[in-house]
Amino acid sequence: LLAVAGLGDHDRALDLLLRAEPLAVAAGQQHDAMVWLGQAGSILFARGDFPAAAERFRRALKISESLGTAFTPAWAYSVARTYLERNDLPAAEPYLAQATKLADPNDLALGAALALSRARIAEAQSRLPDAESAYQSIAADTTLAPPDRQEALGRLARLYARSSRPNEAANKYRDLPAVGEATRSRLERDDSRLSYGASIADLYAEYVDFLMERGETLPALETAAAIRGRLLGGAPVRTASLRQLAAATGHVILFYSVGPTRSWLWTITPTAVHASLLPGADTLRPLLANYRQLIEDLRDPRQSEDPTRRRLTELLLHPAAAALPPGAHVYLVPDGPLHALNFETLASPHHPDRYWIEDATITVAPALGLLLAPAQRPSGARALLVGDPAVMPEPYQPLP
Incomplete structure (x- = not known):
């Protein structure tokens, strides 16, 4: 919780x-x-x-x-x-x-x-x-x-x-x-740190908006990243380091910051940082709830007449479409209610009849600083975990 x-x-x-x-x-x-x-x-x-x-x-x-x-x-x-x-x-x-x-x-x-x-x-x-x-x-x-x-x-x-x-x-x-x-x-304690972060999120959202209104795109990005860095750890975030990471790994970085009435998406590539204005949580939350219900009802979003998937794709991915060609490798850092969204199931920005996961390799991270932190690779044996629910809905059958 x-x-x-x-x-x-x-x-x-x-x-x-x-x-x-x-x-x-x-x-x-x-x-x-x-x-x-x-x-x-x-x-x-x-x-x-x-x-x-x-x-x-x-x-x-x-x-x-x-x-x-x-x-x-x-x-x-x-x-x-x-x-x-x-x-x-x-x-x-x-x-x-x-x-x-x-x-x-x-x-x-x-x-x-x-x-x-x-x-x-x-x-x-x-x-x-x-x-x-x-x-x-x-x-x-x-x-x-x-x-x-x-x-x-x-x-x-x-x-x-x-x-x-x-x-x-x-x-x-x-x-x-x-x-x-x-x-x-x-x-x-971790629970105290998380409660603290939730209590000041709006202050940082206002700070980010203030910087963006002044045209200070890069400081706004670093400020938006700061609050999650304080909660979850990781390296300090500097825009130059993010561009170096994008160049070294061949990834595009999508970083979302969700505020009550407006949100921001920063698209980070080796050569540029582009900021896009998005709707706030008040607009996004009903769309996310509708889409989540569609998924939980085991309906295929591609075949559903519900427009929610198309709308979410337009809002969240289309602003970065120029940096997301088919085959793109993406580091995606969501925020707020976007943590509950399975981005992979959205439509591909260039092929609406396909899932985005079919056109991109997507890695989700909770904070930009964790992408910049030195990798902590486990030593010893590895494990592959496969879920096998005791009760499967029709027409699915249990795993062999």
């Missing part, structure tokens, strides 16, 4: 949580149900489905209040945050007041989150000097956890960008990676 959520495959993580919560209720495990509801709310929040997230957080809050747990102020804050994302300040304020009243003064993380929320309200109410001062104070407070300081820094950069102060915005955005390194050094 942590792995799929941290890599951005929120659909799969949410499916697991939605199945777990009613099981906990049926077993009378109210505390577990509260936890699953809260985590489902977090996934829905990350997906941008704020009404559904608020509903889960409210249910978790209600259970916490009935059980008298210490999580009550945190759930109240979570409800408030969903309303803030929808700019519904009147709905957010009572939950924010409840969280503030019940919060433990020694809980610095929740205290910082509440301070950030109040700064966001000031910004939404056009009290920009108040918001700027609050963001600056949080970002500069070294007693706070680095993730809180990083969020404040990112929001301060966005405030400057929206206030037509691009140079100040650029300076603050450039400080994000340094604070991010401090965060990563304090997150030793």
Whole structure:
């Protein structure tokens, strides 16, 4: 669950949580149900489905209040945050007041989150000097956890960008990676690192958009790669190294970065780097869900009248078609909901009646930095694993 959520495959993580919560209720495990509801709310929040997230957080809050747990102020804050994302300040304020009243003064993380929320309200109410001062104070407070300081820094950069102060915005955005390194050094467990990555993904998406709007294509590529490098390891990403890798291996590199409202594809060859603007997760997610259902129903995408496969091919592969001739070798690095897509089953960009796997050799990697890291080859014996499900749907027969 942590792995799929941290890599951005929120659909799969949410499916697991939605199945777990009613099981906990049926077993009378109210505390577990509260936890699953809260985590489902977090996934829905990350997906941008704020009404559904608020509903889960409210249910978790209600259970916490009935059980008298210490999580009550945190759930109240979570409800408030969903309303803030929808700019519904009147709905957010009572939950924010409840969280503030019940919060433990020694809980610095929740205290910082509440301070950030109040700064966001000031910004939404056009009290920009108040918001700027609050963001600056949080970002500069070294007693706070680095993730809180990083969020404040990112929001301060966005405030400057929206206030037509691009140079100040650029300076603050450039400080994000340094604070991010401090965060990563304090997150030793893999699950903490993944949760951290999910929480700041939108800040980096805004940073990437800011750089692309300024025409800084290569720094935007390296910035988009940085967040996954901090999560999953690998070598630092420099565009020159990627082009050298493409030349040395004879591969084309497709690197996707998915944001809420717009996404980017960088096509990297030995001689050039080309950036393409793509739709955001809000547009891609319904298409991916439809296509996934088509595959799970064991329908042949080539023969189906459903236009989803054609549309996904147009959006995700056609921008790079000139670099993907038949026989191409491709390193493909997906992002967010694209992790759940089997790219090999899309149409070949040059032969729509064929699967892409018939025209290309495709290697999928979770992060660009892992492509650049020295190969770790296993020593000793090798193994070939072949799946043989106990129950096969008609008309398929078990393997011999």
